Amino acid sequence: MVAVFSNLNSNKLALLAFADAVPHGPKLNWTNATNICTSWLGIVCDSNGTRVYAVRLPSVGLTGPIPPNTLGRLESLEILSLRLNRLTGSLPSDILSHPSLNRLFLHHNNFSGNIPTSFPPQITVLDLSFNSFTGRIPSSIQNLTRLTSLKLQNNSLSGPIPNITFSRLRNLNISYNFLTGSIPSSLKTVGGGVVITLLVVLLLYCCLKKKRRNRDEARVRKGKSSLGEMGEKPMEEFGSEVQGIEDNKMVFFGGCSYNFDLEDLLRSSAEVLGKGSYGSAYKAALDESVIVVVKRLKEVAVGQKEFEQQMEIIGRIDPHPNVVPLRAYYYSKDEKLLVYDYISTGSLLTLLHGNRGASRTPVDWEARVTIALGAARGIAHIHASGGPTFVHGNIKSSNIFINDDGEGCISDSGLALLVNFPPSTSRYTVGYRAPEVLEIRKHTHKSDVYSFGVLLLEMLTGKQPLQSPGREDMVDLPKWVQSVVREEWTAEVFDIELMKFHNIEEEMVQMLQIGCISDSGLALLVNFPPSTSRYTVGYRAPEVLEIRKHTHKSDVYSFGVLLLEMLTGKQPLQSPGREDMVDLPKWVQSVVREEWTAEVFDIELMKFHNIEEEMVQMLQIGMACVVPAQDMRPTMDEVVKMIEEVQVSDSETRPSSD
Numbered sequence: 001m002v003a004v005f006s007n008l009n010s011n012k013l014a015l016l017a018f019a020d021a022v023p024h025g026p027k028l029n030w031t032n033a034t035n036i037c038t039s040w041l042g043i044v045c046d047s048n049g050t051r052v053y054a055v056r057l058p059s060v061g062l063t064g065p066i067p068p069n070t071l072g073r074l075e076s077l078e079i080l081s082l083r084l085n086r087l088t089g090s091l092p093s094d095i096l097s098h099p100s101l102n103r104l105f106l107h108h109n110n111f112s113g114n115i116p117t118s119f120p121p122q123i124t125v126l127d128l129s130f131n132s133f134t135g136r137i138p139s140s141i142q143n144l145t146r147l148t149s150l151k152l153q154n155n156s157l158s159g160p161i162p163n164i165t166f167s168r169l170r171n172l173n174i175s176y177n178f179l180t181g182s183i184p185s186s187l188k189t190v191g192g193g194v195v196i197t198l199l200v201v202l203l204l205y206c207c208l209k210k211k212r213r214n215r216d217e218a219r220v221r222k223g224k225s226s227l228g229e230m231g232e233k234p235m236e237e238f239g240s241e242v243q244g245i246e247d248n249k250m251v252f253f254g255g256c257s258y259n260f261d262l263e264d265l266l267r268s269s270a271e272v273l274g275k276g277s278y279g280s281a282y283k284a285a286l287d288e289s290v291i292v293v294v295k296r297l298k299e300v301a302v303g304q305k306e307f308e309q310q311m312e313i314i315g316r317i318d319p320h321p322n323v324v325p326l327r328a329y330y331y332s333k334d335e336k337l338l339v340y341d342y343i344s345t346g347s348l349l350t351l352l353h354g355n356r357g358a359s360r361t362p363v364d365w366e367a368r369v370t371i372a373l374g375a376a377r378g379i380a381h382i383h384a385s386g387g388p389t390f391v392h393g394n395i396k397s398s399n400i401f402i403n404d405d406g407e408g409c410i411s412d413s414g415l416a417l418l419v420n421f422p423p424s425t426s427r428y429t430v431g432y433r434a435p436e437v438l439e440i441r442k443h444t445h446k447s448d449v450y451s452f453g454v455l456l457l458e459m460l461t462g463k464q465p466l467q468s469p470g471r472e473d474m475v476d477l478p479k480w481v482q483s484v485v486r487e488e489w490t491a492e493v494f495d496i497e498l499m500k501f502h503n504i505e506e507e508m509v510q511m512l513q514i515g516c517i518s519d520s521g522l523a524l525l526v527n528f529p530p531s532t533s534r535y536t537v538g539y540r541a542p543e544v545l546e547i548r549k550h551t552h553k554s555d556v557y558s559f560g561v562l563l564l565e566m567l568t569g570k571q572p573l574q575s576p577g578r579e580d581m582v583d584l585p586k587w588v589q590s591v592v593r594e595e596w597t598a599e600v601f602d603i604e605l606m607k608f609h610n611i612e613e614e615m616v617q618m619l620q621i622g623m624a625c626v627v628p629a630q631d632m633r634p635t636m637d638e639v640v641k642m643i644e645e646v647q648v649s650d651s652e653t654r655p656s657s658d
């Protein structure tokens with residue numbers, strides 16, 4: 001604890017030293033009195049709140065050089081974004097040799113001098129564009145073998161382009177400099193979906209090549225990670241607690257091979273697994289081979305008849321590999337018990353958030369997709385099997401278990417309808433609730449979809465949608481994701497001229513979304529021969545370029561490009577010097593993604609390469625589930641199909657393990 005405190009404290013001192021030394025605008029709200037992880041602008045800590053992981057200060061009026069011995073002292077820093085400021089001079093050596101820094105965004109400043117000859121060894125994204133760097137591009141840049149994106153455009157670099165090979169590079173822009181000579185062969189042949197933009201004085205080239213992504217390195221370990229047991233809990237004489245047993249009226253469901261009665265259950269010694277919103281759960285070992293989970297429900301809101309009817313519906317749900325079956329129940333005036341199979345592999349909650357120490361095995365992408373798909377199928381099955389009014393009502397990570405195939409399995413189906421609403425005031429449940437459930441207190445299939453959407457966001461971000469004293473910032477995951485996504489990319493996408501006007505961000509984002517939405521649709525074609533003017537091509541819908549017919553929808557596309565042009569200040573031209581601007585919708589999308597992916601996704605997922613596309617798709621599914629308007633949400637069946645598509649694209653693009 002002392003070590004943790006001293007780390008965070010020394011991070012705080014380093015940041016305060018930076019703020020003291022660098023003149024800045026009023027937005028920077030760092031003070032000694034406030035919490036660095038939760039209150040300071042632009043500071044992102046790791047999920048334990050023990051170290052600073054990212055510093056993002058776009059457009060805060062930073063002026064002058066970055067002083068040494070300030071930001072460089074943040075020993076766990078991975079992302080540094082100081083773009084769109086007025087920083088000058090050269091970069092301090094402690095930043096350039098920082099051991100963990102892997103994304104450096106310094107574009108749109110006024111740094112000068114030569115491009116440094118060394119950079120942090122872990123660097124994957126380096127953006128020094130729109131500065132005043134001079135001299136040659138050092139050939140030592142070749143040593144940065146992890147680079148996926150290198151942007152040096154709009155400086156005053158001169159001399160030849162070094163013959164560099166980057167195996168992972170997907171984005172290179174060195175345009176708008178004074179480079180001379182020819183394009184090195186290594187760059188002409190770089191593939192892997194790389195977009196290379198080169199502008200040299202003597203030769204004007206655009207090299208836009210696409211080939212199948214090189215995913216060789218991306219073979220992520222298929223992960224049934226060691227899940228780690230729940231913490232050891234005291235054993236209890238479970239039976240001694242159970243009260244008011246009337247007679248042996250345990251009801252078993254068909255297909256269940258258990259051969260025990262209530263007395264056996266009460267005699268068994270049990271371990272408390274935890275207290276949930278419906279009561280306590282115990283792990284009870286009847287003998288060496290039969291281990292069950294017994295839930296003692298409290299606050300049951302329905303009478304015996306209704307309870308039994310609901311049990312009957314739950315019992316009628318066909319067995320499914322992604323649904324944890326209810327095996328038996330017991331009802332008396334004082335005790336209501338439910339019996340489930342004990343699932344030794346543990347819950348998704350434990351898998352995602354348990355054991356964050358050094359011995360943790362990261363949960364890789366394939367494992368997450370498999371779990372999400374299994375859980376989605378389980379929920380879709382409950383919806384189909386239970387009928388339109390049967391809902392799960394309490395979808396969250398502690399109710400998803402991992403089966404032997406590594407798939408998610410949903411437990412606790414239908415219990416929400418038995419207990420008082422809301423089932424106590426459990427803070428562990430609120431973050432998953434659809435807005436209408438909190439308002440009108442009624443669960444529907446669509447409110448299950450919402451909760452599942454939050455669960456997906458939890459799996460993607462690694463954050464818990466909890467409401468607990470120290471973690472208020474995580475309470476509304478959909479809102480959090482949305483806010484980060486916007487905050488991160490707006491400054492980068494919009495016309496720098498527009499950034500001078502305040503309080504129009506919301507409207508700009510709305511307008512941009514309209515522009516992007518129009519990137520769709522092929523319908524009602526009419527003949528209309530397109531001219532070949534290079535000034536027109538950038539506005540053309542893809543289908544117009546392909547089949548040379550215009551439609552109302554293609555007009556909509558062109559209007560969308562026009563909107564993007566007005567917002568970004570960039571021309572969608574195809575002309576020799578401006579090839580990088582030819583596809584405005586694609587450009588906007590790429591910036592949007594690049595800027596926020598590192599911030600939104602679970603830091604653990606960032607270790608696996610070439611899965612960005614799938615992660616973004618999955619995030620979109622999650623966000624589609626959590627739209628406030630119920631009617632706009634997909635059904636669980638549709639969710640299953642969407643996740644299946646992500647899984648298919650995953651397996652198509654990734655080489656097999658042998």
Ligand SMILES: Nc1ncnc2c1ncn2[C@@H]1O[C@H](COP(=O)(O)OP(=O)(O)OP(=O)(O)O)[C@@H](O)[C@H]1O
Pocket residue numbers: 273274275276277278279280281293295324340341342343344346347394398399411412426429
């Ligand atoms: N069948 C099971 N096998 C193994 N562990 C289980 C099983 N059912 C529940 N648990 C674990 O027992 C603990 C308590 O579960 P319980 O369902 O009572 O509460 P919860 O999931 O935290 O909240 P809620 O009551 O809202 O569902 C949880 O950590 C859960 O993962």
